Amino acid sequence: MTRMVAAVTAATTGLGLWWGLTEPLPVPPLVLFGVPTVILVCSGVIAGRLGALAAPCALMFSLFIGSILATQLHQAFAPSFPPVSRFGGVLTLDLPALLVPLAAAVALGAIGGFAGERLLPTGG
Numbered sequence: 001m002t003r004m005v006a007a008v009t010a011a012t013t014g015l016g017l018w019w020g021l022t023e024p025l026p027v028p029p030l031v032l033f034g035v036p037t038v039i040l041v042c043s044g045v046i047a048g049r050l051g052a053l054a055a056p057c058a059l060m061f062s063l064f065i066g067s068i069l070a071t072q073l074h075q076a077f078a079p080s081f082p083p084v085s086r087f088g089g090v091l092t093l094d095l096p097a098l099l100v101p102l103a104a105a106v107a108l109g110a111i112g113g114f115a116g117e118r119l120l121p122t123g124g
Helices: 002-022 029-077 095-119
Strands: none
Touching: 002 029, 029 095
């Protein structure tokens, strides 16, 4: 459980900053989604057996943190700017549209968890 908390905390921080800081920039889609893919796999490696749970939790928390951060950055320059709810034009904070990225996060976390359990086995 400690590994899962560490994985979610680390991945949420990294991805939250990634979403918040790249939102207004014209980042190519390969880079925009490649970096989060690597971070989610790494969260699975850190979490081990619980990687399939850690990655989607980190994705959800990071999207909310990224949305808050991006909104605050935009409102610092344009106070009437509405809250940010889309990242890269593809990833949104709407529930039906968010199910596919969450399923991908489960798969990425499971792959990372499988590798993480081989590299860093849990003691129990």
